[in-house]
Amino acid sequence: MLMAFLGDIHANLPALKEVLADAQKNKVAKIYHTGDLVGYGPYPNETVEFIKDNKIEGVLGNYDDGVAFKKPTCGCDYKTEKEHEIGTKSLTFTVKTLTYGNQELLKSLPQSIKFEVAGKKFFLFHGSPERLNEYLTPDLFPARFDKLIEDYPEIDVFVFGHTHYPFYFTHRGRHFLNPGAVGKPKTKDPRAIYALAKVEEDTLAVNFRLISYPYEITASEIRKNGLPEELARIILGEVTGG
Incomplete structure (x- = not known):
């Protein structure tokens, strides 16, 4: 069975459309998302509705949580005053723009999903099973990943997002x-x-797909909506995203 996993869409509809088109071209049987549908990007309503219309199952991200429940922050790990300023402007725009119906859709997202494919038990979440905004990164290997195995010994495949960095490895017979x-x-x-992810009874093979899309459209909409210029420059690849 061929599956697609995607995450941290952050209200970037043009990117999401091209990713879905590529997944469909590859004839995937099922698509899941790891959360953070909104935030930073200019298309929060359109993104939530696109996910719903295309029946893409997934989980609540920390930004989704902050917006849906109108929390004072998104639970993001900002390091500088400038990052805080950008984050506040983004959160304010997203809360103001999101419709009540789409806010309720975000509220309805589960914090985790478990399912089985080809005899393999999957566990899908955003940051970690304990915290939406925990960063599970390879530099925490092996201790943090050993803890996941010990806490959830029945799970074969852990799928998560939040860091924005793609990676895949196996450890003690489990997949991350x-x-x-x-x-x-x-x-x-x-x-x-x-x-x-090609999932078979004896194997799991992962292939990361890099997808081009009309970046300038997203950047233009960011500027048109009064979001910080830095967010447009990140989309265009001119600066490193925080």
């Missing part, structure tokens, strides 16, 4: 997959990225 970010890169490569 982060599909990266569709809508807000943290490198100067502006392309969207997602993961194709």
Whole structure:
């Protein structure tokens, strides 16, 4: 069975459309998202509705949580005063723009999903099972990943997002997959990225797909909506995303 995993879309509809088109071209049987549908990008309503209309199942991200429940912050790990300023403007825009119906759709997202494919048990979440905004990164290997295995010994495949960096590895017979970010890169490569996973009884093979899309359309809409210029430059690959 061929599956697609994508995440951290961040209200970037043009990127999401091209990713879905590529997944469909590859004839995937099922698509899941790891959360953060909104935030930073100019298309929060359109993105939530596109996910719903295309029946893409997924989980609540920390930004989705902050917006849907109108929290004072998105739970993001901002390091500088400038990042805080950009984040506040983005959160304010997203809360103001999102319709009540789409806010309710975000509220309805589960914090995790478990399912089974070809005898393999999957566990899908955004940051970690305990915290929406925990960063599970390879530099935490092996201790943090050992803890996941010990806490969830029945799980074969852990799928999560939040870091915006794609990676995949196996450890103690388990699989750990982060599909990266569709809508807000943290490198100067502006392309969207997602993961194709071929799941069979004896194997799981992961292929990351880098997808070009009309970046300038998203950047133009960011500027048109009065969002910070830095967000447009991140989309265009001119600066590294925070």
